[in-house]
Amino acid sequence: MVARSYTVAFEGIDARLVEVQCALTPGVPSFSVVGLPDKAVSEARERVRAALSAISIALPSKRITINLSPADLPKEGSHFDLPIALALLAAIGLLPEDTVAGYVAIGELSLDGGLVPVAGALPAAVAAGAEDLSLICPEATGREAAWVAGTAVIATSTLGAAIAHLTGQTVVAPSDPGEVRDGAISPDLSDVRGQERGKRALEIAAAGRHNLLFVGTPGSGKSMLAARLPGILPPLDAGEALETSMILSRAGMIEAGGISRQRPFRAPHHTASMAAIVGGGRGALPGEVSLAHNGVLFLDELPEFPRNVLETLRQPLETGDVTVSRANAHVRYPCRFLLVAAANPCRCGYLSDPGRACARAPACGDDYMGRISGPLIDRFDLRVEMPPVPFSELEEGPTGEASETVAARVAGARARQTQRYADEGETRLNADASGDLLTRVATPDEAGRALLSKAADRIGLSARGYHRVLRVARTIADLEGSDAVARHHVAEALAYRLPSAPAL
Template sequence: MVAHIGTVAFVGIEARLVDVQVQVASGLPSFTIVGLPDKAVAESRERVRAALGAIGLALPPKRITVNLAPADLPKEGSHYDLAIALGLLVAMEAVASDTVESYIVLGELGLDGAIQAVPGVLLAAMKALELDCGLVCAAASGGEAAWAGEVEIIAAESLLSLINHLKGNQLLNPPTAAIARDVKNIPDLRDIKGQETAKRALEIVAAGGHNLCMVGPPGSGKSMLAARLPGILPPMTAEEVLEVSMIASISGLLTGGGITRNRPFRNPHHSASMAALVGGGLKARPGEISLAHRGVLFLDELPEFQRPALDSLRQPIESGEAVVARANRHVTYPARFQLVA
């Protein structure tokens, strides 16, 4: 018997459907995961084994094969743990297959069977809404996933409570959409005394969505003025809040399981590399310009930045997108920000 569990792989801010296929067959005892898994996915074998042991279940002494299809798509992260565990439970006939076939499942398992929050839950919920299916995630991520709209969400704290819910022995309450606590100490423009010309320039920049370059001697208040620009920008629309939250979700920056309505303000150090600003690295993560989407990117000490890093900002400023092209990955992140230097 082959069990099928749905989950997602993240390519930029796009969630692509992944079919987790679990087979328990006769043969020498083994546990193999195939389908281009990275190190975190390969280590899920031990987390799943320990989590099942914590609820009193042992893996059968048979040959266990887990295939993450499509096999040519790289699989990264620890959010495959829960899908693999549910697939094993279905293959072992501990859970009925029809109870989980219409859900997208993601979550990291602890050794004690607890389901822990993972990045990208909001993107997975949006994919579930698109496919008209449900979502299974950690209880800590339920408030984030609820912003996707009319999606059936099962937010469980542990693997045992999830199994009881699927069997009908326990009812888990659906999560409610949560908003992260607003930052109380946002710098306010009214705190600045004097500098009337500079404050007038900030108001024009905020009203027109312009970029700004400030020149002056050290200690004249340039950094202080730049930090107060987000406080006078117009409130974000619902669409903008969703865009910003999706980038923050894939980056693991959403705290408390809720989204934020504050415009982002990013202030990278002048030693930041081109990949740190634009995005990239081994897993093509979003850079500072994408994390500042719909907000402010402040480059203090602009002449100290590397010349290639500054030249790489030209295309994103013009197009509003950051295209990260690598030999094995081609990812596009939104990057519509206001540059202040």
Template sequence: MSARVVTLAFRGVEAVRVDVQVQFTGGEQKFFLVGMGDKAVSESRERVRAAFQGLGLALPARRIIANLAPADLPKEGSHYDLPIALAIMAAMGIIPPDALEDWAAVGELALDGRITPVAGALPAAVAAGGLGLGLICPEACGPEAAWAGDTRVLAAPSLIALVNHFRGTQILSQPKAGDMLDGERVPDLRDVKGQENAKRALEIAAAGGHNLCFVGPPGSGKSMMAARLPGLLPPLTPAELLETSMIHSVAGLIAKGQLSRARPFRTPHHSASMAALTGGGLRAKPGEVSLAHNGVLFLDELPEFGAQALDSLRQPLETGEVVVARANAHVRYPARFQLVAAMNPCRCGHGGAGRGACGRAPRCQTDYQARISGPLMDRIDLQVEVPPVTAADMALPPPAEGTAEASARVLQARAMQADRAAGTDGAPLNAQAEGDFLDAIADLDAPARALLAKAAEQGGLSARGWTRTLRLARTIADLEGSGPVRRVHIAEALIYRRVAPGTSLSGMASISA
């Protein structure tokens, strides 16, 4: 006697078909589980056996072979419990043999036969729909799986409920999708007094999706401004929402099937390892860069992160994806995020000027900032000096403009970018534009091109720096509503970039003058 049930294996956010084949043969009563499974998969035998006993059933007194095919595909996780149990029940005749032909199944079994939640219900439902199948999943995962659109979902609380459903004595209804959330309330930019240059840079970063680094002493408002960036960003589009939610589903971060339109804003501690940032670990889980996909990754105290961990960000910043390499597989995760960082000018915090100036300046500043590699800094479009907040700043009345006014300009600039990219292969954000498409949308006039060439020659602007300056100038022009990129836009973009070792941020003013 034999039976087959379809399930799914996760490779990043992609779910791959796996066939659970069960066969009863003669010989000593044993339960064999084959097919390149990890420790959690091998333990399925005991969970399945205990779940059967919890229902008052006994496994056949025969040799049971459960094969997870294809055998050369690594299998990880406890979600194979349910399909293995269903395949055994079908082979035993408890469930009609043809009842499971149009279904894929994922779920972990408790020892009493209940079906407990597993990660990845949303990508599993999407993949099952792509195979023309419905999805059987735990009851707690039903609201999440229901977001997969037209895919049929059967969310069961226990094995006995599934048996009753397929035997026609109990009907399990299609679950409803979870709530759509608007995200947490974001503090208003109006709370920030002074720091007009930094707020201008924050608005530019939001408008074009550019990477940003604030450099200033403690208490100058770096983290305060970064926390207000989500309020400037537009909500996720439907396509972005699906991409982001699938990553969070694989990571087990979706509760009660609730999705959020707000863009991710991830803030890992500086003690985070390279695997925590870029992904990996025992089961190659997505890292912070993937959890921030279509959103923002905020790294506070940037030089305090490990050098290896920081340099691991260079590749995803360029390609928009992370590849976790294993001996037997390569796992890909999307990782197109906006990097926002904050750092003190030196270890003591205040740098070499003003009250509380460092007594070891400028060597302390040089040593501290050297913890961040030049190639990583070259990928940060805006590098903004944030001066200390003075008593005069604190005595000022609240600013006339806040998040609402700035976000309106950001939305208008992003709409211009989307219109330019419509019907082309170009990127919808200036920060992602490249090649001929970037040259076409920049539309530099002669004075602007001459200034950019002069900066490249005198300031040591790299090829990447040239491209990123051009992208930044395009965003500045969009905020102004300008068609071509003019000299004034290039000049402002150059001020925000550190173009060569030893060149200060404000040093570009002489070039752009």
């Protein structure tokens, strides 16, 4: 006789249903797990044995075989403990087989029979709902999984409580979703003195999700401006919040089952490895580019990042997803993010100040910024030079607009884009527009076309650069509330694209 329970194996943020089969056969007593398990899954037999012993359940003196089907799908993680235990209990007749087969189970077992929280409860609940099954999981992850409408989530703190529920002795009520959190309060944009050009570029970047590069001397406010970007971005809508939370759940980063409406802001250190940035490692977990999905990825000291790490960003910036390829897995994660980067003009940082620059100026600047490849630089829609702020401006009180005021304009521009692209599939913002759609929505008037044509010939705009100027010009027009893209919109977009180009 074969008893069955169900669990999932993760492929990125997707969860594939796995059937856990348990067979008891005569022979020398043993306990084996087959079906391409990793080390953590293979060790489940010892945790299951100890947990059952802790609640006074002895294993039969038979050959116990656990098969994880499909057998050719790699199985990774400790969340297989609970489904293995349930299938075994059904096989020895302590749990009704039909009841156990109505649940997808995830959870790690402690040696005393407790259930330890595991990552991936939200994708597991989605997979359970797709198969019209319920989910049984550790109590600590129940509120997270309960965000999936239509899936009954039973969360228990011990294996004994799960058994009592499945046998009808003590029925556990389905979990309620966790709280919706607004997130931490971001610093206000009015704290920044001067740098009006940088503030304007930040607003445009937020409105259309355009990649932004700040270049300036140390202490000019590059990181300070970037840190205020979350305060002017609109909150996540319901669909975006679920998308983002699926990635965070897979990474085990959802706290107390709560879902935040604040857009992610990730700022990895420049010593981060390639696996940390794009994803990988054990279990092919999401990297920083995916953790920043629907939010911001801020790379401070951009030239200090390893060249091979920076080059891996080129494809995700274009496609909005990343595929982590390993010998036994090819995992896809979404990663549609706003890239903001900051850099000093040279290693010493004072290339523009003759009195403080090093003896190798200006060659040191070419060498330092040369660490960033031309194709990657070309993917920045906005490039802003940040001069030092005069001391007279530092002594003044707040003079600029507050984040709340700028956020209202950004929200208005995004609302126009949402309406414009409502029937355009994956296109959500101006940064996503391409091809005929971009031509239709962003072609400037006659004066604007003449200016753009002159710029393309004179400063050598690439095809990618040409299209990115159109996208930025469309966003500037949206911030202004204009349906048409005019010459002054194109002129401003060109100025941010190539701030040091000669006047046209």
